[in-house]
Amino acid sequence: MNANHRTMQLIGYEKVTEELTGFCTGLYTPLGKSNEVFVALPSIEGAADSSVAAFTPVFPRHATYLGEKDVGRALSIGDRWKDVLLIDGELLFGTRDELYEEVGASIKQLVADFPFTAIDLVRDRKDGVRRFAIGKAFDRISSTFDRSSARSWVLGTYFRTQILTHLRRKLHHHNASPTTFEALRHIQIQHTQDLREIEVVLPGFHVFDEGDVAPLLALDRDREAYALLSDLPEELGKASLAGRVQNGKLLPLYRPKEVLVVSIGRAGEQLSRIIMNAGGKPRFIIDANWPTRLFVRTTAAELQFVVPNDFSFIMVLAGDDLTIQDRRDYDHLMALAEGRLGLPVLVVPSLPTYGPSDHLFPADRQKMVEFASGTMLLDTSVLRSPALSGDSASSVSRRIADLAVQTSLLLLSSANSLQRVARVFGESRDICLRVTLVDNGDLARGIHLPSEAVMLREPKQKLTVRKLISPIGSPIRRRSSSATAGNLYELTIHQLRYKDISDLAIAAVTRVLERNGMGEVARKVGDTVFPPGVDLDFPHLTAVINVELDETVCLLVTVETPSIATIVAFERVGIQVVRYSDEQTLQRVVAANGLGRFKHVLPADIKPLGPHLPVDERTPFSKADGLPGLVVNLDEWHSWLDRFPNHSLASQARIVVPTGIRRDSGSRVVAISHSDLDTFTLATDEGVDLLREKALQNSARTGIGRILLKPEHQTPESDRWVFRSGRSPVVMWRLPRGYTVGEGWTVFDGDEYSVAMITSNVFDVWMRMGTGRRTGSERRWTEATMDQFPWPEGFVREGNEVRCVAPTDQFESACGSLRIENLTLDFQDLSPKALRREVDPEHREYLTRAAMTMFGLDGTESEIRLVEALLMASDTIKPY
Numbered sequence: 001m002n003a004n005h006r007t008m009q010l011i012g013y014e015k016v017t018e019e020l021t022g023f024c025t026g027l028y029t030p031l032g033k034s035n036e037v038f039v040a041l042p043s044i045e046g047a048a049d050s051s052v053a054a055f056t057p058v059f060p061r062h063a064t065y066l067g068e069k070d071v072g073r074a075l076s077i078g079d080r081w082k083d084v085l086l087i088d089g090e091l092l093f094g095t096r097d098e099l100y101e102e103v104g105a106s107i108k109q110l111v112a113d114f115p116f117t118a119i120d121l122v123r124d125r126k127d128g129v130r131r132f133a134i135g136k137a138f139d140r141i142s143s144t145f146d147r148s149s150a151r152s153w154v155l156g157t158y159f160r161t162q163i164l165t166h167l168r169r170k171l172h173h174h175n176a177s178p179t180t181f182e183a184l185r186h187i188q189i190q191h192t193q194d195l196r197e198i199e200v201v202l203p204g205f206h207v208f209d210e211g212d213v214a215p216l217l218a219l220d221r222d223r224e225a226y227a228l229l230s231d232l233p234e235e236l237g238k239a240s241l242a243g244r245v246q247n248g249k250l251l252p253l254y255r256p257k258e259v260l261v262v263s264i265g266r267a268g269e270q271l272s273r274i275i276m277n278a279g280g281k282p283r284f285i286i287d288a289n290w291p292t293r294l295f296v297r298t299t300a301a302e303l304q305f306v307v308p309n310d311f312s313f314i315m316v317l318a319g320d321d322l323t324i325q326d327r328r329d330y331d332h333l334m335a336l337a338e339g340r341l342g343l344p345v346l347v348v349p350s351l352p353t354y355g356p357s358d359h360l361f362p363a364d365r366q367k368m369v370e371f372a373s374g375t376m377l378l379d380t381s382v383l384r385s386p387a388l389s390g391d392s393a394s395s396v397s398r399r400i401a402d403l404a405v406q407t408s409l410l411l412l413s414s415a416n417s418l419q420r421v422a423r424v425f426g427e428s429r430d431i432c433l434r435v436t437l438v439d440n441g442d443l444a445r446g447i448h449l450p451s452e453a454v455m456l457r458e459p460k461q462k463l464t465v466r467k468l469i470s471p472i473g474s475p476i477r478r479r480s481s482s483a484t485a486g487n488l489y490e491l492t493i494h495q496l497r498y499k500d501i502s503d504l505a506i507a508a509v510t511r512v513l514e515r516n517g518m519g520e521v522a523r524k525v526g527d528t529v530f531p532p533g534v535d536l537d538f539p540h541l542t543a544v545i546n547v548e549l550d551e552t553v554c555l556l557v558t559v560e561t562p563s564i565a566t567i568v569a570f571e572r573v574g575i576q577v578v579r580y581s582d583e584q585t586l587q588r589v590v591a592a593n594g595l596g597r598f599k600h601v602l603p604a605d606i607k608p609l610g611p612h613l614p615v616d617e618r619t620p621f622s623k624a625d626g627l628p629g630l631v632v633n634l635d636e637w638h639s640w641l642d643r644f645p646n647h648s649l650a651s652q653a654r655i656v657v658p659t660g661i662r663r664d665s666g667s668r669v670v671a672i673s674h675s676d677l678d679t680f681t682l683a684t685d686e687g688v689d690l691l692r693e694k695a696l697q698n699s700a701r702t703g704i705g706r707i708l709l710k711p712e713h714q715t716p717e718s719d720r721w722v723f724r725s726g727r728s729p730v731v732m733w734r735l736p737r738g739y740t741v742g743e744g745w746t747v748f749d750g751d752e753y754s755v756a757m758i759t760s761n762v763f764d765v766w767m768r769m770g771t772g773r774r775t776g777s778e779r780r781w782t783e784a785t786m787d788q789f790p791w792p793e794g795f796v797r798e799g800n801e802v803r804c805v806a807p808t809d810q811f812e813s814a815c816g817s818l819r820i821e822n823l824t825l826d827f828q829d830l831s832p833k834a835l836r837r838e839v840d841p842e843h844r845e846y847l848t849r850a851a852m853t854m855f856g857l858d859g860t861e862s863e864i865r866l867v868e869a870l871l872m873a874s875d876t877i878k879p880y
Contacts, residue, residue, distance in 0.1 A: 265319025753804030
């Protein structure tokens with residue numbers, strides 16, 4: 001199940017019996033989806049008053065599915081548990097209390113006719129109804145079979161189920177281990193011959209921690225358990241109650257204490273939410289005897305009320321976006337940890353977008369906060385190492401959170417691991433922890449990885465904290481390794497990096513060269529000279545790498561996102577600037593060498609420029625901006641047109657091109673705006689009435705949330721063009737008349753010369769300057785940035801259209817060979833790879849160089865010269 005599917009809708013049920021009355025298993029599917037079926041899982045098994053913990057997929061064999069009018073009942077993770085109950089075939093859905101209210105006065109009839117269903121309904125009620133239902137069921141079994149069978153049912157089935165659920169609630173509160181919960185399934189109910197004593201016996205084939213089975217051993221003093229017993233009929237309800245482990249062993253097993261989680265700053269709070277998303281239960285385990293909940297969240301202010309003996313250590317999730325109050329909280333936390341609490345501290349830094357974490361610096365540099373003595377520091381920057389990768393679908397925050405959990409498991413993997421590691425941090429300075437995934441026992445390949453914080457060398461301290469962590473995924477995975485059911489991890493301690501990232505830079509370049517089959521290409525470290533105009537925040541964390549290709553490519557590799565000013569300054573001395581983690585730009589510079597491409601390019605990872613000035617209301621670029629008033633299927637529209645060919649709305653409707661591939665036939669639709677409905681609808685209008693009857697009730701299912709309402713051109717020779725918003729490179733389609741687009745599209749009004757300018761990489765460079773880092777194949781493009789594109793001399797704005805009146809000969813020639821197709825209703829969204837092939841790369845390069853001549857450039861080998869030209873032509877952003 002997708003992690004985003006936290007809310008499901010009830011789509012059917014599966015009966016437990018053939019009766020028309022009884023509880024059923026609810027079947028769910030994510031909102032708007034129908035290809036998978038799920039059942040809900042409770043946080044406490046068997047407890048109807050628990051919450052929904054998760055959904056798991058199933059393949060029902062005898063399902064009954066609901067009709068459209070019955071769909072709409074929703075259930076979310078964290079909601080109180082809800083059941084499906086049939087009463088004479090009528091479906092009821094809700095909590096046990098809600099179902100009891102709906103049954104109402106007919107509860108006595110339900111008890112009389114279906115006593116076992118009634119017992120399930122009133123299992124947690126204490127108003128006499130439960131005793132009445134148990135008595136009726138007991139009498140029915142006695143009359144159908146005999147009294148001995150009735151006693152066996154009431155003790156071995158009903159009371160066993162009740163006491164099992166009661167113990168699960170208690171153990172959930174005591175944070176018992178999964179092993180204990182699993183063993184609890186095997187409890188037995190035993191009684192003496194005279195029924196004066198009843199024992200709840202846990203078979204002794206496990207070794208239990210006394211704290212785990214404490215609720216069982218205390219049943220003789222448990223008022224709630226005796227309340228369950230008192231509802232049983234006759235002398236059974238007067239028996240004494242006890243619990244014991246049969247031939248079992250109670251040993252002082254090592255069970256780690258919980259970890260106290262404290263977040264500092266907004267980024268730290270985000271990490272905290274991820275870790276605590278499952279109630280503090282880790283997604284990775286080492287030992288099934290460990291407690292099910294390992295993390296407890298608190299705040300810096302609440303630390304003064306913490307009982308130190310309840311926790312193993314404090315994990316501080318630290319952001320780099322600290323306010324003055326955050327710093328005060330940090331100082332308060334460190335003082336408490338070192339003083340009254342006396343607990344070790346593990347600091348888990350977030351990874352800032354534009355640079356390294358200030359926490360991962362040696363002590364002689366200016367730091368945000370002062371760590372307490374012995375504070376452990378986790379190297380989270382290893383997640384950016386060129387030699388490692390994680391789940392590409394996971395965010396950096398998710399991977400940091402997983403890394404923090406795995407570190408905690410390793411620190412708690414034995415009774416003395418935490419103390420051994422903390423002792424090293426108390427005796428040394430400027431060190432950090434590194435978690436390494438060990439591939440097939442080959443430690444050398446895993447430990448010697450460079451990162452922003454750690455140099456490429458042996459660890460300072462190699463501790464034998466090695467454990468197999470299972471299952472479920474890994475934030476750190478060797479690119480070359482295959483997935484395994486369980487992963488062996490090692491915890492080591494390294495010296496923090498002071499300066500010189502040549503090892504990191506070489507690793508990043510080597511990664512790209514090897515991917516392109518160029519592993520033998522020479523690369524070496526050069527001298528770094530900083531020209532005027534450089535504004536790097538971490539100049540000491542840079543390295544110059546010379547790559548010997550057809551001609552020497554000189555790279556300045558940084559640990560931070562460079563600014564335009566820095567990129568331009570180094571380009572003037574023949575050096576390409578790139579962040580070590582910007583693999584896309586390294587690929588462009590290194591792999592394209594000798595192919596006629598630009599020698600110096602604008603990196604994908606840059607700090608965007610600004611600020612922008614207000615935008616003219618008449619803009620050539622537009623996006624979907626209005627809600628459709630009516631949406632009808634295309635076939636229905638054609639039949640309506642045959643009947644009302646001269647209706648005033650006939651010319652106002654627009655065929656909507658879908659954003660991408662749609663499974664349902666309803667994706668071929670026609671939309672009419674609210675304003676057109678109001679303007680062209682008569683007081684009594686048969687045509688509009690018929691349209692409303694044919695309209696789709698749920699237009700969102702077609703993917704048409706908003707549509708472009710901008711009026712079409714008045715002159716027949718004008719064209720309208722569209723391209724997918726934020727996708728790179730830009731691929732244009734001609735939008736036929738009478739068509740419009742929904743969300744996900746950008747519309748442009750202009751002539752073919754202006755379309756060619758947008759198709760070239762000139763426009764792409766401008767958008768990268770204004771919007772910065774790319775995310776996957778899409779960017780967060782804004783209309784303001786697009787509308788402020790500095791059209792060069794030779795282009796004019798006429799209303800909301802752009803036209804070229806004086807193209808250069810080279811640009812006119814390049815535009816003449818550009819072919820643009822019409823957008824059709826069978827449009828299928830293109831993958832990034834297919835998008836790059838839509839316009840031949842060699843032709844796009846030629847088109848780009850020709851477009852640069854409109855800015856007064858000629859045959860330049862540097863994309864950075866274009867950046868300078870765009871800045872000179874622009875009056876909407878400040879250069880640098």
